[in-house]
Amino acid sequence: MTGTRARRGRVSVGVLxxxxxxxGTGWAADSVAVLTELRVGSGEVRVRRSGESDWSVAQxxxxxxxxxxxxxxxxxxxxxxxxxGDVQTVSAGNSPLAIQPPRxxxxxxxxxxLLGGVIxxxxxxxxxARFEPLxxxxxxxxxxxxxxxxxxxxxxxxxxxxxGPAALRYAVKVTGPQGVVWEQGNLPxxxxxYPASATPLRPGTRYTWALIAPGQSTQEAxxxxxxxxxADRIRAALDDMSRNATLTAYPATTAAVMRVGLLLRExxxxxxxxxxxxxxxxxxxxxxxxxxxxxxxxxxxxxxxxVLAYEEAGRLSSPKP
Numbered sequence: 179m180t181g182t183r184a185r186r187g188r189v190s191v192g193v194l195x196x197x198x199x200x201x202g203t204g205w206a207a208d209s210v211a212v213l214t215e216l217r218v219g220s221g222e223v224r225v226r227r228s229g230e231s232d233w234s235v236a237q238x239x240x241x242x243x244x245x246x247x248x249x250x251x252x253x254x255x256x257x258x259x260x261x262x263g264d265v266q267t268v269s270a271g272n273s274p275l276a277i278q279p280p281r282x283x284x285x286x287x288x289x290x291x292l293l294g295g296v297i298x299x300x301x302x303x304x305x306x307a308r309f310e311p312l313x314x315x316x317x318x319x320x321x322x323x324x325x326x327x328x329x330x331x332x333x334x335x336x337x338x339x340x341x342g343p344a345a346l347r348y349a350v351k352v353t354g355p356q357g358v359v360w361e362q363g364n365l366p367x368x369x370x371x372y373p374a375s376a377t378p379l380r381p382g383t384r385y386t387w388a389l390i391a392p393g394q395s396t397q398e399a400x401x402x403x404x405x406x407x408x409a410d411r412i413r414a415a416l417d418d419m420s421r422n423a424t425l426t427a428y429p430a431t432t433a434a435v436m437r438v439g440l441l442l443r444e445x446x447x448x449x450x451x452x453x454x455x456x457x458x459x460x461x462x463x464x465x466x467x468x469x470x471x472x473x474x475x476x477x478x479x480x481x482x483x484x485v486l487a488y489e490e491a492g493r494l495s496s497p498k499p
Contacts, residue, residue, distance in 0.1 A: 209241035210280050211260045212300045213248070214432040216465045221252025221270070222497040238469040238491050241301045242277045249274040257432050261297050263424040265432065293422060296439040319343065321391045326401035327478040329447035332413075333381050333403050336372040340389050340397070343367070349390040352376075354383055363390075379403050401448070412444050431457070435466050447474050465494035 216223050216238055224233040228245025236248065236256060248268045250256055256268040262280030321342030338350055349363035350370060360376035372379065379385065382405035389397040404412070419425050419440065425433055434457055441450040454471045457464060472487030 208243050209261075209301050210244055211242040211258050211277055212297060213238065213240040213242065213256055214259050214300070214435045214466055215255070215257035215429060216495050217253075217255045217463065218465075218495060218497060219253045220498055221250060221254030223254050223256045223268070223495070224249045224251075226274070235496055237495050238466040239300055244277055244279050246277045247274040248277070257429055259297060259300075259428070259432060259436075261294060261301075263293050263297075265428050267429065293419070293424060293436070296419075296436050296443065299443045300435070300439045321346065321348065321389055321394050321397060322480075323387070323389050323397045323399040324480070325451060326387070326448045327399040327480070328401075329449075329478065330402045330404055330408075330445050331448055332409055332446075333379070333406075336379065336401075338370045338372070338387060338389075340367070342389075342391060342394070346391045346394070351388045351390065352379075353386045353388070354380070359385070381405050381409070408444075412440075412446070415440060431461060431464055431466070435470070438470055442470070442473065442477075445477075447478050450474055463494055465491045468494060 213225075213236055216236060223236040225236045225240060225242075226233045226247045226249070228243060233249065242248070242258065248256055248258060250268050250270050250273050252270060254270070258266045258268060258275065258277070260266070260280040264280060266275060268275045319342075321340060324339040324341060326336065326338070340348070342348070344367050346367065347363070348365045348367065349361065350365060351361040352359050352372070359379070360372065362370070362373075381403050384400060384402045386398055386400050416437065419437055425436060428436070434453070438450050438453050438457075441447075441453065451471065451474045454467050454474065457467045458471070461467070468487045468491035472484045472491060475481070475484035475487060
């Protein structure tokens with residue numbers, strides 16, 4: 179979405195001290211594999227960088243270079259995807275795994291290019307967060323837009339979500355290039371779908387929606403309905419991924435991570451968030467889902483929620499006492 183990549187929201191609770199790419203752009207450029215899954219349990223997954231003697235705890239979406247080693251202990255497992263499309267599961271039985279340059283693969287060139295592009299995107303997404311523990315972890319006291327927020331959307335049903343005191347009644351107003359297209363008041367704090375009877379949201383158009391509550395500052399967020407050409411292209415890419423022989427051989431969580439990576443690369447943050455929340459419900463221990471959820475919140479200006487997700491990803495990746 180135009181302008182989204184450059185913005186960073188202010189930290190609403192004052193706890194986030196900084197987020198940065200691990201190793202920077204140069205590290206990602208030299209990398210040949212990415213760690214897509216971590217299942218620690220009572221074991222541990224560790225990494226030793228090429229040329230170093232010490233092992234450290236591995237993190238989700240860790241970018242790996244030739245000569246790095248991944249080691250799993252006890253029941254722990256990790257999944258590594260190489261830029262060429264190969265996948266390797268690491269367990270105690272085959273540890274340590276030494277990362278080698280990827281092999282060339284055969285197959286439909288378009289599918290391999292698509293898959294390779296998503297892998298390259300994921301290679302740049304591992305983040306560490308410097309933060310102090312959050313002092314407030316209860317329900318938000320200030321109304322705040324959660325979704326859609328600084329995102330692109332497929333044409334179709336749109337659902338508006340926000341946080342805030344349950345006792346308040348809220349109003350929602352959607353504005354487009356021609357003015358107000360829909361508004362509704364006296365709403366409880368619960369997701370509200372854009373009604374079918376309202377003015378249709380037009381493809382290729384950007385909208386602003388406002389959340390209004392008595393005695394509270396008005397909140398606003400933007401979203402864009404994909405043009406038909408972009409929507410067809412992205413749907414075709416998702417369909418290609420579902421039929422890709424390489425991807426269908428991946429473990430289920432890694433395949434889901436790849437699909438979410440495509441959504442994120444296309445700035446479909448609302449769809450990615452929903453897919454990740456569903457994935458977390460199905461697999462609460464998946465650290466990579468939390469890592470990517472933190473990325474979604476960071477990109478959409480919800481930095482305190484990003485901290486919580488990154489913190490949870492780190493917790494799930496760490497050895498259990």
